[in-house]
Amino acid sequence: MIFRTLAGQVKRYPGLIPQVIxxxxxxxxxGLYLARLxxxxxxxxDxxxxxxxxxxxxxTYQYKFVAINTDYKTLKKDGPEF
Structure with a gap:
C-alpha cells in the first residue's frame, strides 16, 4: 500500500527521485551497520x-571500526589468562 502511494508520488513529482534514492x-x-554490530x-x-x-x-584484535593511531599487532596482553 505504501509503496503504491510512493510510486504514484514519484511519478507525479520526478524531483522526488533523488530524495527517495x-x-x-x-x-x-x-541496516548493514547494525548487522555488523x-x-x-x-x-x-547464546x-x-x-x-x-x-x-x-x-x-591484538581490533575492536574499533577504524583505528588510526593504534597498531594492534604490537600490543601485548597485560592481564592473566582465564
Missing part, C-alpha cells in the same frame, strides 16, 4: 554455550 541508501547503510565479539546471543565470548579474544 538517498533515503533508501541511508536506511540500507544503517550484532556480530561483534562483545555481543552474546548465553548457555558461550556466556563471555570477549574473554577468548586475542589482545
Amino acid at each position: 538517498f533515503i533508501c541508501l541511508g536506511m540500507g547503510g544503517a 550484532a556480530k561483534g565479539p562483545y555481543v552474546t546471543w 548465553k548457555t554455550n558461550n556466556p563471555e565470548p570477549w574473554n577468548k579474544l586475542d589482545p
Whole structure:
C-alpha cells in the first residue's frame, strides 16, 4: 500500500527521485551497520554455550571500526589468562 502511494508520488513529482534514492541508501547503510554490530565479539546471543565470548579474544584484535593511531599487532596482553 505504501509503496503504491510512493510510486504514484514519484511519478507525479520526478524531483522526488533523488530524495527517495538517498533515503533508501541511508536506511540500507544503517541496516548493514547494525548487522555488523550484532556480530561483534562483545555481543552474546547464546548465553548457555558461550556466556563471555570477549574473554577468548586475542589482545591484538581490533575492536574499533577504524583505528588510526593504534597498531594492534604490537600490543601485548597485560592481564592473566582465564
